[in-house]
Amino acid sequence: MINTTNSEIQNQQISYVDKILSYYKERTLFSILLTIFVILFLYGIFSTNNYLTIFNFKTIIRDAALYGIMAIGLTFVTLSGNFFLLSLKETAAICCVSFAVGMSTGFGVEAWVGNFAISLSVTLLIGLVAGVIQGFFVGLGNNPIVVTLGGAGIMYGLAAWWSDNLVVSFRRPHDAEWLGTGSFLGLPTITWSFILFAITAELLLKRTNFGRKVYLIGANRAAGKATGHENFSMAIITFTICSLCCAFVAVAFAAQMSSAQANYFSAEFGSSGDMTILVIATVLVGGNSIMGGYGSILRTSVGAVFIAMIDNMMVLNGLNSGPRVVGVGLMIVFSILVFALFAKGSRAQE
Amino acid sequence: MKVNFIQKIKLNFVNNPDLSFAFFLAIAVYSYFALSTEMFASHNLSFAILERFAVLGLIGLALTICIIAGEIDLSIGSNAALCAVIVVKLTDPIGAPFAMLIGISISTLIGFTQGFFIAFLRVRAIVLTVGTLMLLRGISLVVAQEKTVMLTDFRVPDFITTKMLMYFSPASLMVIFIFILVGIFMRYTKYGREIYAIGGARKESLAAGVPLKRPLMIAFALSGFCAGFAGTVIGLKSGTAQGLGLQYLLLAGTVAAFVGGVSILGGKGGVIGAAVGSLTVNFLNTGLVFYAMQVHFVQFFTSVLLVVVIIFQTMSRIFDGYQTRKSYLTIIDSRSKILLEKKKNLNIS
Numbered sequence: 001m002i003n004t005t006n007s008e009i010q011n012q013q014i015s016y017v018d019k020i021l022s023y024y025k026e027r028t029l030f031s032i033l034l035t036i037f038v039i040l041f042l043y044g045i046f047s048t049n050n051y052l053t054i055f056n057f058k059t060i061i062r063d064a065a066l067y068g069i070m071a072i073g074l075t076f077v078t079l080s081g082n083f084f085l086l087s088l089k090e091t092a093a094i095c096c097v098s099f100a101v102g103m104s105t106g107f108g109v110e111a112w113v114g115n116f117a118i119s120l121s122v123t124l125l126i127g128l129v130a131g132v133i134q135g136f137f138v139g140l141g142n143n144p145i146v147v148t149l150g151g152a153g154i155m156y157g158l159a160a161w162w163s164d165n166l167v168v169s170f171r172r173p174h175d176a177e178w179l180g181t182g183s184f185l186g187l188p189t190i191t192w193s194f195i196l197f198a199i200t201a202e203l204l205l206k207r208t209n210f211g212r213k214v215y216l217i218g219a220n221r222a223a224g225k226a227t228g229h230e231n232f233s234m235a236i237i238t239f240t241i242c243s244l245c246c247a248f249v250a251v252a253f254a255a256q257m258s259s260a261q262a263n264y265f266s267a268e269f270g271s272s273g274d275m276t277i278l279v280i281a282t283v284l285v286g287g288n289s290i291m292g293g294y295g296s297i298l299r300t301s302v303g304a305v306f307i308a309m310i311d312n313m314m315v316l317n318g319l320n321s322g323p324r325v326v327g328v329g330l331m332i333v334f335s336i337l338v339f340a341l342f343a344k345g346s347r348a349q350e
Numbered sequence: 351m352k353v354n355f356i357q358k359i360k361l362n363f364v365n366n367p368d369l370s371f372a373f374f375l376a377i378a379v380y381s382y383f384a385l386s387t388e389m390f391a392s393h394n395l396s397f398a399i400l401e402r403f404a405v406l407g408l409i410g411l412a413l414t415i416c417i418i419a420g421e422i423d424l425s426i427g428s429n430a431a432l433c434a435v436i437v438v439k440l441t442d443p444i445g446a447p448f449a450m451l452i453g454i455s456i457s458t459l460i461g462f463t464q465g466f467f468i469a470f471l472r473v474r475a476i477v478l479t480v481g482t483l484m485l486l487r488g489i490s491l492v493v494a495q496e497k498t499v500m501l502t503d504f505r506v507p508d509f510i511t512t513k514m515l516m517y518f519s520p521a522s523l524m525v526i527f528i529f530i531l532v533g534i535f536m537r538y539t540k541y542g543r544e545i546y547a548i549g550g551a552r553k554e555s556l557a558a559g560v561p562l563k564r565p566l567m568i569a570f571a572l573s574g575f576c577a578g579f580a581g582t583v584i585g586l587k588s589g590t591a592q593g594l595g596l597q598y599l600l601l602a603g604t605v606a607a608f609v610g611g612v613s614i615l616g617g618k619g620g621v622i623g624a625a626v627g628s629l630t631v632n633f634l635n636t637g638l639v640f641y642a643m644q645v646h647f648v649q650f651f652t653s654v655l656l657v658v659v660i661i662f663q664t665m666s667r668i669f670d671g672y673q674t675r676k677s678y679l680t681i682i683d684s685r686s687k688i689l690l691e692k693k694k695n696l697n698i699s
Contacts, residue, residue: 298621322489
């Protein structure tokens with residue numbers, strides 16, 4: 001009797017270890033990422049001054065939140081097998097300018113000056129229209145890269161034309177301050193909205209009918225078509241979600257700076273490289289399959305925090321923008337190569 | 351059936367609606383600007399357009415080759431910027447020819463490596479080149495030490511832009527020479543046809559014994575070479591280079607390639623199309639100069655051109671599908687008629 005129970009317990013223990021191992025095996029890139037994450041975190045603690053402070057932690061999360069929200073939107077597009085948008089920063093730019101124009105001049109109507117609700121709704125409407133139009137073209141069977149490259153040029157041109165390529169600023173005590181610089185329970189509002197967006201998106205993807213359709217169309221477009229789920233409507237919906245996320249980030253950023261310009265999100269404006277590539281990097285580094293159908297919001301969020309952490313570490317170590325861009329580029333290439341190596345012959349490839 | 355030369359050209363246009371649309375667009379844009387501004391149709395301006403063609407034509411050619419192979423190279427702007435930075439930095443110490451040699455071979459090597467990884471790992475080029483876009487940009491920032499690199503000796507820029515034969519300069523002559531060489535390579539050699547094969551029908555050509563690695567590596571090496579050459583021309587012409595510059599080349603080159611009639615599915619298009627497409631974009635860019643537009647407006651109108659081409663391609667694809675479906679339906683109808691008649695005959699007998 002005693003022997004059998006012992007062996008049973010042993011069996012249970014082994015199966016437990018096996019479970020963890022198999023979990024890691026199934027998610028190779030994710031686990032590699034987590035390992036590097038932990039190693040770099042430890043390295044950061046011991047090598048960098050002022051790394052392990054609550055203030056710095058807040059900075060990291062805040063940075064991560066800005067492109068994390070955009071990346072959450074992009075994850076929908078990527079999961080549905082439509083690669084990615086190259087017009088992320090331009091969508092954000094035109095939304096940013098629209099919000100600032102709304103706050104400073106009220107779109108030409110005297111009574112709307114500084115009206116947060118109207119500015120926000122007009123901005124979200126612009127994001128919606130941008131997403132629907134691009135999604136429509138992609139849904140007709142065009143390549144998303146080419147379509148969004150064209151869309152990017154048009155939106156940047158419109159944003160620069162609208163703002164005369166100048167900084168549009170509005171006065172500091174405004175209605176949107178709670179979104180830009182306010183904080184709640186010690187964390188900035190933008191971080192809370194990142195968490196909220198992530199939870200909502202994860203629930204949407206994992207628990208609803210719509211989310212499962214996204215996975216289906218990404219994993220097997222032919223099967224999706226055969227069961228009546230065409231990419232046409234899916235492209236429009238996912239592109240709209242992505243553009244709305246960009247619009248939200250733009251509003252938060254404009255509220256934080258209380259001004260807006262067409263090139264706020266491009267390479268000339270500090271940060272490591274431009275926003276579009278950084279967001280795509282976030283999605284890729286997290287380990288989502290770019291061919292679609294495989295990945296989750298959790299991975300994207302971890303990717304966002306990871307990139308923000310490494311960027312922060314490089315800044316604290318006094319590196320210039322060159323090495324920082326090299327660092328982000330290396331991360332993208334590394335994750336693509338590792339993912340391709342481990343996914344060789346599996347469904348993550350064509 | 352024997353066809354004479356004019357009929358051959360006519361057939362070429364009829365069978366290739368994209369190329370005819372490219373010619374139509376080019377003529378339309380040129381004649382619009384020629385009619386609306388007096389200066390446009392002049393000898394000096396033709397020289398200026400060919401000078402711009404020396405840069406943009408190469409980028410258009412590079413992207414055309416990649417898209418023919420069924421992939422797209424997003425890192426082209428960064429590759430050109432890296433080459434420009436290297437060439438401008440090395441011209442002073444070791445002279446222009448060696449600097450060009452080093453810069454262009456580095457670019458070609460980068461393209462070659464990309465092609466190897468794409469073929470070996472079977473990833474999509476879109477994915478890998480987004481990574482290398484960032485990586486190469488960072489490397490060129492590091493090489494340039496986040497500053498603008500400048501030439502001190504301006505004999506090389508002067509030589510490159512000297513006017514010869516009324517319309518040409520050494521740079522544009524070299525570019526036209528490269529165009530002819532690449533055109534012959536793509537059209538008449540086995541390796542060039544392989545690039546078309548893996549672009550047009552990858553699974554079928556792999557099954558027929560076409561290797562995947564060689565054509566992809568050749569295509570990406572060619573595109574890297576063209577990007578490097580374009581970067582060299584830009585860098586040496588202006589005498590300056592920046593790590594963050596030249597990102598606009600991706601949009602302009604893509605527009606040139608798509609106006610020239612490539613299809614994103616691969617296997618279509620050619621060098622003539624690339625030349626016509628980049629000339630169209632050059633007409634547009636040069637013509638907008640007369641209206642004293644800001645840079646973002648040039649970008650805006652270039653994107654509008656791209657959207658026009660996308661709409662044309664989508665419409666022609668939908669129309670094609672409609673026609674094929676119609677022809678299938680007529681075949682099915684005729685067959686069902688024959689079957690019905692047979693059935694009738696059987697019933698009667």
